[in-house]
Amino acid sequence: MEKGVYNFNEIEKKWQDYWETRRTFKAWEPASIDPASTWDDSKPKYYVLDMFPYPSGQGLHVGHPESYTATDIVARYKRMKGFNVLHPFGWDAFGLPAEQYAVQTGTHPATTTQKNIDNMRRQIKSLGFSYDWDRQVDTTDPNYYKWTQWIFLKFYNSYFDETEQKAKPIEQLPIPDGLSDDEERKFIDDHRLAYESEAPVNWCPALGTVLANEEVIGGLSERGGHPVIRKAMRQWMLRITKYCERLLDGLDECDWPSSIKKLQRDWIGKSIGAEVDFKVNGYDEVIRVFTTRPDTLFGATYMVLSPEHRLVDTITTDEHKDAVKEYIEKAAMKSDLDRTDLAKDKTGQFTGAWAINPVNGENIPIWISDYVLISYGTGAIMAVPAHDERDWEFATKFELPIIEVVKPPAPFEGCFTGDGTAVNSGQFSGLTTAEFKVKIAEWLESQNLGKAAVNYKLRDWLFSRQRYWGEPFPIVHLEDGETVALSQDDLPLVLPEVADYKPTGTGEPPLAKAADWLNVTLPDGRNGKRETNTMPQWAGSCWYFLRYMDPDNPDAAFTEAKEKYWMPVDLYIGGAEHAVLHLLYARFWHKLLHDLGYVSVPEPFKNLVNQGMILGQDNQKMSKSRGNVVNPDKIIVDYGADSMRLYEMFMGPLEATKPWNTQGVEGVHRFLNKAWRMIVDEDSGQLHSAVQKAQADEATTRLLHQTIKKVGSDIESIAFNTAISQMMIFVNHLGRQNVRPKDAIEKFVLILAPFAPHIAEELWRRLGHTDTLTYEPWPQYDPELIKEKEVELAVQVLGKIKDKIVVAADASEDQIKEKALASQPVQTAMSGKQPKKIIVIKSRLVNIVV
RNA sequence: GCCGGAGUGGCGGAAUUGGCAGACGCGCGGGAUUCAAAAUCCCGUCCUGGCAACAGGGUGUGGGUUCAAGUCCCACCUCCGGCACCA
Known part of the structure; x- marks a missing residue:
């Protein structure tokens, strides 16, 4: 009796062992690359990729197997279709939880991480996915992050050539004549695609540490509820903004859901307008503004600088110094959230200074307000309260003049922000908004007052964290102030042991405590300290799909031939939460590697699918506190991995959110x-x-x-x-x-x-x-x-089904009509009237109109 | 506020992209098998009326286009996701 029943536990174990011992799913490059291979180049390749997970201590939840099953089905199907399939798996293993656990318990994050990886790998293997485990990558393995550091050095040692719109080795950077050594070094540093900068971070004085954005809630630290302020600190940045245009253009060749492409476009946030210089009355200074509506220049009745603008200090008059100083301090105390969220009520201070509107010579007051962001455009605006809602609100509150310069096409109450016809605009009056924009840009340029300009919302990427558990930067700061990069031969720069994993009280990262590691003497005898920041978790995930192609290579991140063979990724499945950042960052890195000739394709991910979230039985997000979390291990024990896989796919469309x-x-x-x-x-x-x-x-x-x-x-x-x-x-x-x-x-x-x-x-x-x-x-x-011999047709009279008839599949329209009209219920429904029109849809239905 | 996505039986969801609404599964009801249960098998299951044949209604709401609308157009409602002073 027993031996014949479907004993899934036994069967699943048996075949998992079989696959593992025979390396059934090992992916081989064709014989032209790997002589040991039995594949030849005649077979097409297929690269199907999962977004690799963070090895969490919670283990797998039912959301993971959803996308892993989807990719596995495709991988197995493509193998049967004769494709040479690359289907790898790995671990995005740097991250905060292991570090926090280390702070609390002293356990090295590597230990925790390894334990979690082992557990999750066991769970994943129990689902019978056809990964080639020989290609597993782990971002925390020095053999892996050696190459993450190597790519960082590529950023550091490159600049962006504006005319060719691509990165080039820094040695090719044209250097102006007559610079001193220091000036030359500064010039070069200012052009590197990885550079150091003072950037505002979330600093919590009470905790003595920098917090991530998601650790700050309403201006207070998530833990302890202490105030968090924005503080400028030295940070590493990657010059992603140089790639705005390329990142936008590249989307055209990605077969991605249009919603994801739109999210990326909006994130990059390109806007077209003009830059205009306003002279500051009584100073030899100009305030440059960016505007998308240069056609409203005649309506600019005041200016606003962001509190952090460099000219605030210079131009503020004595009588306004105290109020302005107080305002700036208050603004600095606010978190980003406070500055934007409770934005209903605008605040600001008059500086006492005046600017000259270049189009009409009017004197207009210069204010400061935190509704102007230092990080966008030039950190200063011309305010046109008649045609911008924010300016309107501000002007109304502070009783500043509002002058209409665009006549709406139809009568309109309040602040009109649409296109119309210019009024009160000197020689430009009467032009449409579109015409005006072109004309004014020409005029500004001819007067040397400004020019057409493009701006992007995207900012350079803040690429350093004050953490232990991340890739160390291969950078040394010398005593004389110079910063030098390690050479490729010095990689990997391995994370040192530290006494404990807490940040220092001054906000310095934990690595500052590793004295032996920290202090270095270069071969030329100069002394310095290593960079103590580490890279963010995004770093390792920007290129892991490339390492899968050649995971054990000690001499290169991957070889050219393998990259040419496997790339691009044909299908990439993962959560929609990575729609913007991960995908944008990975594309950015890929473009740099492409510019430098390391990868052959400009876009890494050809096809992208986002799986939907799986909710709990109660239709709520699964969470421990709600107690609605489903444990995959339990489902596999009770019903088997095959049932688990099948159910996750049967629930509904992959992209949909659906309850368990x-x-x-x-x-x-x-x-x-x-x-x-x-x-x-x-x-x-x-x-x-x-x-x-x-x-x-x-x-x-x-x-x-x-x-x-x-x-x-x-x-x-x-x-x-x-x-x-x-x-x-x-x-x-x-x-x-x-x-x-x-x-x-x-x-x-x-x-x-x-x-x-x-x-x-x-x-x-x-x-x-x-x-x-x-x-x-x-x-x-x-x-x-497949063809049916006979088909059943519905017969409608005036769109209502009255009968069904069976006809030969190849019956002619006339035959069908005849049979339909012969039907008794149809005759009854027609009640003697003549058919006006008979519509026949082959193999579907007949509709008789009377 | 803005931008996406979605509203179909008791539930998850189908529906050759304008052509028989509710495939398939869950649940539920009935029956068979069994000493009994589990398992399995068969029948039924959108709603209303009717013993029935059948009739009428029905895809968030209201309107429209069409021989024909879940599908297209207009207006609105609800839910979910994302962004949020980007000049």
Whole structure:
């Protein structure tokens, strides 16, 4: 009795061991690259990638297997379709939780990380995914981060050539004549794509540390509730802003969901306008502003500088000094959130200084306010209260003049921000907004007062963290103030042991405590200290998909031939939470590597799919506190990995957010059981006696071929839920037959295999095959056999169904009309009237209009 | 506030992109099998009325286009996600 039942636990263990010991899923480069390979170049390659996870102490949750199953189905399907498939896995293993645990317990983050990786790998293996584990990468492995550091040096040792719009080695940077050594060094440093800068960070004086944005809630530290201020600190930055245009353009060749592309475009935030210089009355200074509405220049009735603007100090008159100083201090105390969130009520201070509007010579007051951001544009604006809602609000509150310069096309109350016709604008009056923008840019340029300009919201990437558990920067700060980079031969620069993992009280990172490591003497005898910041978690994930191609290479990040062969990633699946940052950063790194000739394709990810979130049974986000978290381990023990995989795919479209329902797992489990019993005799464990070498009847043949077709095309379009439902229909049909042709059974097992590989392998074996089905060719369908001989048509009278008729599939329109009109219910519905028009949709319906 | 996405049975969801709404699964009801239960199998299951054949209604709401609308157009409502003074 026992030996014939579907014992999923035993079967799954057996086949996982089989795959592992035989390296079934090992990905080989073709023989032209790796002579040991049996692949040749005639086979197409397919690179299917998961967003690698952070190895959390919580282990897997049911959201992980969702995308991993999806990519696994595609990987297994593509293998059967004859593709050479690269399907790797790895760990984004630097990160805060392990470091916080280290602060609390003293356990080295590497220990915690390794333990978590081991646990999660065990969980992932228990789902039977077809990863090539020989290619596993771990961002915290010095053999990996050696190359992360190497890429950082590429940024450091490159500059951006504006005319060619690409990065080049820093040695090629044209240096102006007549610079002193120091000036020359500064000139070079100012052009590096990795550079140091004072940048505002979230500094918590009470905790003595810098906090990440998500650790600051309403201006207070998440832990302890202490005030957090913005403080300028020396930081490493990456010059991503040089790539704005390229990052925008590159999106055109990405087959991504348009919503994700839009998110990226909005994040980069390109806007077209003009820069205009306003003279400060009584000073030899100009305030440069950026505006998208240079056509409203005549309506500029005041200016606003951000509190951090460099001219504030210079131009503020004595009588306003105290108030301005106080305002600046208050603004500095506010977090970013406070400055934007409670923005309803505008604040500001008059500096006492005046500027001259270049188009009409008017004297206009200069204010400061924190509604102007130092980090966008020039940190200063011309305020046009008649046509900008923020300026309108400010002007109303501080009783500043409002002058209309754009006449709305239709009567309008309040602040009009749309396009119209210019009024009160001197010689430009009467122009449309669009015409005006062109003319004024020309005029400004001719007067040397400004020019057309483009601005982006995207800012340079703050690339350093005051943390221990991250990649160390391969940088030394010398005693004389010079900063030098290590050479490639000195890599990896390995994280040192430290006494404890807390930051120092002064905000210096924990690495400042590693005295032996910190102090260095260069080969030329100069002394210095190492950089103590570390890289952010994003760093390792910017290029891991490249390392998978050549994970053990000690001499290069990856070899050229392998990169040329595997790239780009054909399918990338992961969570929508990475829609902007990870994908943008990875694209940015890729463009640098492309410019320097290390990668052959300009965009790394050809196709992208975001899986949706899985909610708890209660339709709420899964969380420990709600107690609605589903543990995959438990599901696998109770129902098996195949049922787990199948259920996650059957729940609904991959991209949709959907609630978990354990009873649904039972449903797909029943399906697998049914499929098993269709093939295996439960009493004997032998093939079921109904499984015979026999010709399938017409209905079975048709359904089989329909099923092969639908499952294949559904996999191609990532519609796994409907593929599974089609397989259920097939099993419901064939399971009822007393004769189940072996040929049909075998084809079914093969198409089931990508979804439920363990049971499929076991059935394949019991059907008499001795090898894994991994590389069996995907069954073909015959379009002729799919066609129905007879079709049922609905017959409508005035759009209402009155009857159904059965006609030959190739019946002519006239034959169909005749048969439809002959129907008794149709005759009744027509009640003797003549048909005015008869619409025949072949194989669908007939509609009679009377 | 702005930008996306979505509203279909008791539930998850299908619906050749304008052509029979509710495939498939869950749940529920009934039956078979069983000493009994589990498991399995069969039948039913959008709503309303009817014993029934059948009739009428039905895809968030209201309007429109069309022989025909879940699908297209206009207005609105609700939920979810993202952004949030970017000049």
